[in-house]
Amino acid sequence: MSKEIYENPDLKKERQNCPFNKEEITHLLDGGKEKTIERKQLENYILSDEQLKDAVPMEYLSHADKYAEELRKACLLMHKLADSPAGQVPTLRALMGAGLGSAVLKEGNPLALHYVMFIPALMGQGTIDQQAKWLEKAYNLNMIGTYAQTELGHGTFLRGLETRATYDPKTQEFILESPSLTAYKWWPGSLGKTANYAVVMAQLYTKGKCEGTHPFMVQLRDEETHEPLPGIVNMWLNPVCISSYIHYGTYVKPTNSKLSYATMVFVRVVVCQDVTTNLRKAVTIATRYSCVRRQSELKPGDREPQVMDYQAQQNKLLPPLAATFAFQLAADHLWNLYHTANNNIEQGDLELLPDLHGLSCALKALCSSEAANFVEVCRQSCGGHGYMSCSNFPRIYGQVTAAETYEGENTVLWLQVARYLVKTRKEQSGGLSVKYLIGEEKGPKTVDTTLEGIVKLYRRAAVGLVDVAIAELDKSGRKGEAPHDAWNHAAVYLIKAAQAHARLFVVESFVDSLKEGKLSAPVRTVLSQLCELFIIYWLLERSGDFFLCSNLTKQDLLLLNSKYVELLAAIRPQAVNLVDSFDLRDEVLNSPLGCWDGNVYQRLFDEAAKSPLNQSNVHESFHKYLKPLLKSNL
Ligand SMILES: CCCCCCCC/C=C\CCCCC/C=C/C(=O)SCCNC(=O)CCNC(=O)[C@H](O)C(C)(C)COP(=O)(O)OP(=O)(O)OC[C@H]1O[C@@H](n2cnc3c(N)ncnc32)[C@H](O)[C@@H]1OP(=O)(O)O
Ligand SMILES: Cc1cc2nc3c(=O)[nH]c(=O)nc-3n(C[C@H](O)[C@H](O)[C@H](O)COP(=O)(O)OP(=O)(O)OC[C@H]3O[C@@H](n4cnc5c(N)ncnc54)[C@H](O)[C@@H]3O)c2cc1C
16 A cells, blocks of 8 residues: 655645646756756666765764765765766766755765866866866866865965966976965865865966966876875975966966966856755745744634744745745856857957956855855744754855855955946946946936836946945045055945946846746746845845935835735745745755655654764763762762
């Protein structure tokens, strides 16, 4: 007799009479029906493998055992990648996109940097010959690489990196050295114990002149014994300059000195997708739990309500739910720009490079910071159970907050965006992705609170805040301040302008995607409600920017507030159906709070029972420490 599949009755009720086709949204997020099929096949292929499951929860292992267990699974995963029926590269791309890696490797993937930075660095910066020599070896995992740029003393300021690569014309070799403690490479993933090669970013010196940071291929460990090569601690020999600019002893400048930063641009684009995938997990966990959890009293004398019926809970969870769609669509736009710009760069056309740099910095900083804030709100919305390690919120939060720092600390990236915006506005040229900065904003300054009207408000804020920042820079200049001091004293305005630009891009991506997309009427309705909710939410959160840069009035704001709470109520009935559309398997969510069947309490209890402390009634430490204390009559 088939075992009755339990489904929490409240969740079951939430799923009845769904007014839209969930699969249509799943296909939209996957990039089409075929992609959904491919993803589900990959998920089955990976998640059905018993050897990829944890014998005991990772949190109960020692540091060394965690590393060994993650490495065991990562190596097994690589074999499965190589044997994948879909092919290695499509499977890898699906693995990275679907957040599947973290479903299997919960403490982190010791081989992630090999795929996310080492191979992209070879592909983006290696010469044809170097790629012929190393790419196959890297794809076949005959070498494990990392990307070693950050040092103990420098992570942000690349022009300040201390590692030196001095070219010796006699031997035609580069001598790499770490001249000081602060020059030690620090932070690169896999560098400590896993990688045997690294792309090392170092200052290139030739004929006594520093030519700036360049990438070098360096072997770190013996391929057989894995022992560090001689002198590896503070002196490296025999590195090879990737995309060598040394021709017969003479340095030939690259067309753009920032092309050596290309790997970071790629990862910033990838990070936008990754933090969105993590946010989708957090929203799914919190939404399902909020429909299972009944607490307190809404109507005196009534049964305890689902906490999702509190407007306060909807205000916590529906903006992040909407954000997952907004960030996904913006990340898709950025990915397309990345490919176009990269193809052009390969043909020597660098026109889109500033746009790509500006936009990748903007979206990486915006998506990572917003996702981190929203994940924390999702955790808090689950009360005490949200604080448990098994809820998976601590791990998801750790992953998204890391993204606020790595690949360019967010503040530093905001200032990069501001530099690009100020230049575009002042020079009235270039800026293909910031066309609104070129020429004056036409049309009346009256405000209408339609979707189009709200988008116009975002544009006014984006261009207005750049002008406010420029006015500050000019004011400082008139006072005789040097440009670098004026820049530093305008930082607050510059960052606000950069953030307003990033939000405009996300808002326009969302609105334009709904206009262009071939959507059924029911899906268009619910996504339009989410879009309107999200752009009003952000406007209300940052109303000062809009008051400063448009004719927005107090009445407009009150009207938008009313519209916002109406949208909360309108979307509430579809919350579970929307997160079900993400099609995230329980193994990917990895949380008793977010499981599809809503059997939360039993699963929480089962998780707690796995703790080593729950394997006996009295832990041995009682006899060692507590009992003597109890007897000591202090
Ligand atoms: C099976 C496995 C599956 C695994 C799946 C896992 C998926 C997980 C997803 C993601 C995981 C990611 C893991 C990543 C781990 C982290 C890695 C790292 O952190 S690597 C190190 C990152 N470090 C940085 O980002 C450093 C930040 N600093 C800088 O980039 C630079 O110092 C700077 C801040 C940009 C300043 O550079 P610099 O001083 O040289 O330039 P400026 O003087 O400011 O500007 C001069 C002009 O150059 C332009 N510019 C600057 N940068 C770029 C660029 N990158 N591209 C193009 N142009 C650039 C700048 O705009 C100026 O132009 P003008 O104004 O003069 O025209
Ligand atoms: C989880 C994780 C994984 C990582 N993996 C790698 C890796 O694989 N390879 C690698 O090379 N690196 C890696 N890193 C290092 C990472 O790239 C750096 O930590 C990051 O670039 C920030 O640089 P920093 O640590 O020097 O911070 P700092 O720049 O020292 O930041 C300290 C403060 O100074 C401020 N600040 C710095 N410059 C400016 C400025 N110009 N204007 C205003 N404020 C400024 C920052 O905003 C920040 O508030 C990793 C980091 C983390 C957290």
